[in-house]
Amino acid sequence: MTEKKSDLYKELKVFGKQKEQQLNSKIQELINNRELIESVSRSSQMQVPEIIKMQEASERRSIIMNYPTKKDVANIAKLVLQLEEKIDKLEELLSTVIPERNGFLRSQPSLSDLGVVYSLGSKKMNSREESNKKEGSKKMNSRGESNKKEENKKRILDLINQLQDLKFVGQRNRNV
Amino acid sequence: MSKRKVPKNQPKSISKWKHFSDIPNQPMPEMGLTPKISVWKKNKSTLWYYPAVKKRYNVPVFLIYSLINTPLILDLAPGNSLIEAFVNEGFEVYLLDFGSPGYEDGDISIDDYIVDYIQKGVQRALRHSGASEITVMGFCLGGTIAAMYAAIADEPVKNLILSVTPIDFSASQSFDQWQAAIKDGTADFDETIDIFKTIPASEVKYGIRLITSPIYISPYLSLLNQADDEEYVQHWRRFNAWTNGHVPLAGATAKQIGEDLVINNRLVKGSLRIRGKKAMLSNIDASVLVSANENDRLVPQEMINPVMEHLTCKDKTYILLPSGHASKEYVGGLPLYLKEWLPKRSSPMNN
Incomplete structure (x- = not known):
């Protein structure tokens, strides 16, 4: 049954x-x-x-x-997006200056917008990076300003950290 | 299978009904549990990184999901997750989650998604992983835009995997009358889309439902039949949450799908341009794996198969799987066809 x-x-x-x-x-x-x-x-x-x-x-x-409409909200959102794109471009620009930051960033998930560094192996990025490196080393040898460059790098690193802290507020994943 | 405890004097059928009626009162099971880190964010989109349990391959996998649904299906639950299967196998995984576009995102077109989101995301993933090449895997409409991206990519895409990806939009069998009216311009919804800026998630859901199954009771009857099987119930609820979890579609994207794909079928005809660049399938030089599902009512194989004629790359494989559009083959690790195809094309590490 x-x-x-x-x-x-x-x-x-x-x-x-x-x-x-x-x-x-x-x-x-x-x-x-x-x-x-x-x-x-x-x-x-x-x-x-x-x-x-x-x-x-x-x-x-x-x-x-005196109330905002959807269009007003959309305009603000577009401004935020513009700002985001500017930060992205700035990060990309900085990444070409300090490619050796790669290892440092990989070890720090909190600074996980690791895209600031070009891949060492990437075909198309490689050539660009190598030329940057070569160019950089030539300049350093000719000018002999290694200490000054180190200071600049440090300042740029601090700036990147500040940018990333700004950008990743509230974005961390709880599963990790 | 974990069966619920049934009192001895209670008939099985009554127990099933009792469990069935009690399901809405139970807490929703968790989803998306594979550990992940956000590596990049743009607008509503997030690039997630899933580290490999033990990295065994140098080529990471970049996943692009459809624009009309959430990628939750790729990481439903431990033991039923494609992403978990990849990371367990030794792959690093990146997932580009497009999020849920709002009114303010109505102007985002397919070109924008490809250049500003996918291309940038792939660049970010390459830099993050330190890899020299990448595998791009797209699902459904995400596969269509993955193929478009691969056709214009400057990045080193080593492998392209297209899962249930519509390519030939002239081959759609159902609703041919609607398609004809849209093609002739006698049915036109562009002005309506312009007003609302996005197609709301509910409209997307009912649109898809109309194509696949306007009357939708069999999943509930299946649930009733196995309501005393806790594991089944949990899986059903997760799957059902994904099924109902559609996201709005940006208006410009919807219009471009209509114009470029449905009306002009430009991807197949080779006349598609993405930000002025010719996106021809014959430009793709990656190894390509195309998978279709035999019982897929949303994307039948007639819409998928023609891609093989237009791809001119040397290494291309087509596989027909015996399942529906959203298959449940992620249970128990990487699907066999991926396990056989991908590892040898992903530069295994010498451990």
């Missing part, structure tokens, strides 16, 4: 799946209809001017009521 009842769910599952497939095929056949999609398109296009009017009215009201 129990066994029979237990099979009920199994049979229900098989029956349900079968009916589901049949109904789905039928529905898809019915709605795969050119007139239907065209009428949906037409009705959505008819609503467009009304929605634009409402959005414009909301923008006008926001001037009087």
Whole structure:
């Protein structure tokens, strides 16, 4: 008796799946209809001017009521993104100056935006990096300013650390 | 299988129903538990790094998931996670999670995703790992943009893996009438998309549901049938959370999918340009593995298979798997086809 009842769910599952497939095929056949999609398109296009009017009215009201609209929020978000991109570019620029930072960063997950360093093995990046290195060493030899360069590097490293601290607030993953 | 304890005097069928009705009251099982570190962030996107348990390969894996769903499916639970399988096997893994675009992201196009997010992400991953080459793996629509990226990449992409990736959009069998109306321009939703800036997650969900299964009861009947199997219930709930976890689609991306892929099928025709660069499949010189699923209703193999004709690289493999769109083959380690294909192409380390 129990066994029979237990099979009920199994049979229900098989029956349900079968009916589901049949109904789905039928529905898809019915709605795969050119007139239907065209009428949906037409009705959505008819609503467009009304929605634009409402959005414009909301923008006008926001001037009087002094509340921000979605457009204002989107503009701020875009400014933040611009700032993020500037930091990215700065990091990339710095990474070409101090490629040997790679090992140091890898060992510190908290400074895990390790992208500041070009890969030592990367084909296309390699050539750029090597030329930077060569150029750097030539300059150093000719000028004899190794101490000064070290100081500069230290300052740049501090700057990167500050940038990363700014950028990664609240981004750490708890699983680690 | 871990069965729940059933009182001796209680019939099995009643027990199943009781467990079934009790499921909503139980806490949601945890997901995405493989240890990870955020290595880069841009806008809503995050590049996650999953360190290898014991690094055995020099070529890291870079995962690109679809734009309409979360990548949770790749790390559902311990023992049922592709990412966990990769790291256990000795691969370093990077996952680019695009996050959930908002109203302010409505202008992000496919070009932007490829150049500003994927290309930058790959550069970051290469620098972070110190690797000289990388494997890029894309899933579903993420695979389509992975293929586009590989076609314009300046970075050293050694391997490209396309999983259930639609390439030929003329081959879609279902909803041919809709496709015809969109192609002719008699059905046009661009103005509507422009107003709302994104396609909301709920619309994405019901759109996908319409293509695959408008009536959706069989998963619940399967759950009822195995409601007394705790392990099954936990897996079902995780999978169901992913199934319902769609994200909004940026308006510009939706319009570009319509224009470049659905209407003009530019990737196959070789006329696609990404920020002015020609993105032809024949540009891809990486080793390519393409996988399709036999019972996939969302991306049938007719949409995937033509990629093989257009790829001109020497090392290309096509594999047909006996499953549906979201297969559950990540249980118990790396899927066999990946285990056989990827390690020898990933510069094994001499330990």
